[in-house]
Amino acid sequence: MAQPFVAENLETQPAAPALLPVQDIMATHPEHRRLPHDAAFGGGSAYVIDRFEPLDRAGVPIADLGFNRGDAVYDVVSVSRGSFFRLDDHQRRFAASCARMRLTNPLAAEEERAVLNRLVALAGYRDAYIWWGVTRGTTPQRTADRTDPSKFANRYFAYAIPYIFIANDERRARGADAVVSRDYFRIPPSSVDPRAKNLNGLDFAMSLFEAGDRGAEWSLLTDGAGNLTEAPGSNIFVVRNGKVATPEDWCLEGITRMTALELVRELGCEVEVRKVAVDELMQADEAFLTSSAGGVVPLNSVDGVVLGGGPGPGPLTRALHDRYWQKRWEGWHGTPVDYTAV
Ligand SMILES: Cc1ncc(COP(=O)(O)O)c(C=O)c1O
Structure with a gap:
């Protein structure tokens, strides 16, 4: 059983121990070293609707409501020392976000896992920030269809970049x-x-x-x-x-x-x-x-x-x-x- 946390005990220690310098460890420890990868993915990797691309060539169709109206949901999972953290929990939360905003994820959970994994593998990151989202897509031509979620083709976007610290x-x-x-x-x-x-x-x-x-x-x-x-x-x-x-x-x-x-x-x-x-x-x-x-x-x-x-x-x-x-x-x-x- 965990011992009760007694703040005073730690406060009376001779000197406050420094926090783990996580950023420095990620930059220098061999288990965090980036793996060999195709140079095209040197700046990161992306998945746009249905294909993988180097991040610096990836773009969003300009008429997509996710871009021009913020009509989208997203999630972010991290990888450190070569492992996703709580990937199932992130995917579960993402499914709930889609449901709340009446968006349909074009990818099944297993397909999504494969996409997120491949994004990290393509760029060879051992520490990564992985963003993914589903947008509403573009506005249907027929005015009557604009309030019917089934008339929108919701789209999937994702990318992986080096780990970010706020x-x-x-x-x-x-x-x-x-x-x-x-x-x-x-x-x-x-x-x-x-x-x-x-x-x-x-x-x-x-x-x-x-x-x-x-x-x-x-x-x-x-x-x-x-x-x-x-x-x-x-x-x-x-x-x-x-x-x-x-x-x-x-x-x-x-x-x-x-x-x-x-x-x-x-x-x-x-x-x-x-x-x-x-x-x-x-x-x-x-x-x-x-x-x-x-x-x-x-x-x-x-x-x-x-x-x-x-x-x-x-x-x-x-x-x-x-x-x-x-x-x-x-x-x-x-x-x-x-x-x-x-
Ligand atoms: C508004 C908001 N609140 C809280 C969080 C923290 O959530 P998590 O711990 O899942 O990253 C985030 C993460 O980006 C956020 O955007």
């Missing part, structure tokens, strides 16, 4: 400085269901500019009623008195969020999935973001207030950050990439 080693090690957006609220679930991973992200994009204007690095969005929702590309967690909480709604059900919930329990902490007020964040001992693009991202400050009374990631966040990567690299929830499938 916060690099340096920023994760010191913790990101965030602001709670004053100018933008998260789009309400009654307008666009955030559980369907979708392209309607201008609230996030604009809030990041606001964060920059206010001298911060990341933004956190509320529901307009004083509750936290999520952040650009990430879910949010607060830690207070050894208890962890994350918002229950108005957010994507992140796969890294699910992972963090499991790992935090393993560390012996109580976890609550519920409404989380901004005030709780301001009084938190620690806070962090979670994302497939970077794992666990510690927060240092919010609206200029340094969390936990001192700079840098708190002890639970540090433990969680490293455990996430160590377990992944041991193969936890991993599906090894078949690099022969090119």
Whole structure:
């Protein structure tokens, strides 16, 4: 059984251990070295509707509603040290996103797996960010058909590029400085269901500019009623008195969020999935973001207030950050990439 996580025990250790420099490990460790690949895929690989292409030659038909109206759903899975992480969970969430937005995935789950695997194999990546999505397609000619989902030919797009971090080693090690957006609220679930991973992200994009204007690095969005929702590309967690909480709604059900919930329990902490007020964040001992693009991202400050009374990631966040990567690299929830499938 996991021992209860007692923050004070870690705090009394002589020096806070540095976070795993994951980006540096990916760049230098032999098990992360890119495998030989066709030079055409040097800049990444893509799958456009029904064929594989080098990323730099891939494009989206300009009249596709996914491109010109954001009428699409997508997902992102990562590969590290040659293994997909929680591929089944990502595929399950993607199927749910399609269903919520009345889109039909042209590929069956097995076909999709083969496409995603081949994208990584073609580019030889041991650490990769893999995006895929289904768009509505183009508008049918007959006006009467425009409200009938079956009259659209939904299309599949995907690509693989090197792994992306929303916060690099340096920023994760010191913790990101965030602001709670004053100018933008998260789009309400009654307008666009955030559980369907979708392209309607201008609230996030604009809030990041606001964060920059206010001298911060990341933004956190509320529901307009004083509750936290999520952040650009990430879910949010607060830690207070050894208890962890994350918002229950108005957010994507992140796969890294699910992972963090499991790992935090393993560390012996109580976890609550519920409404989380901004005030709780301001009084938190620690806070962090979670994302497939970077794992666990510690927060240092919010609206200029340094969390936990001192700079840098708190002890639970540090433990969680490293455990996430160590377990992944041991193969936890991993599906090894078949690099022969090119
Ligand atoms: C809006 C939003 N919330 C949360 C997340 C984190 O989800 P996951 O952990 O599945 O990457 C993402 C990921 O891109 C996102 O776009």
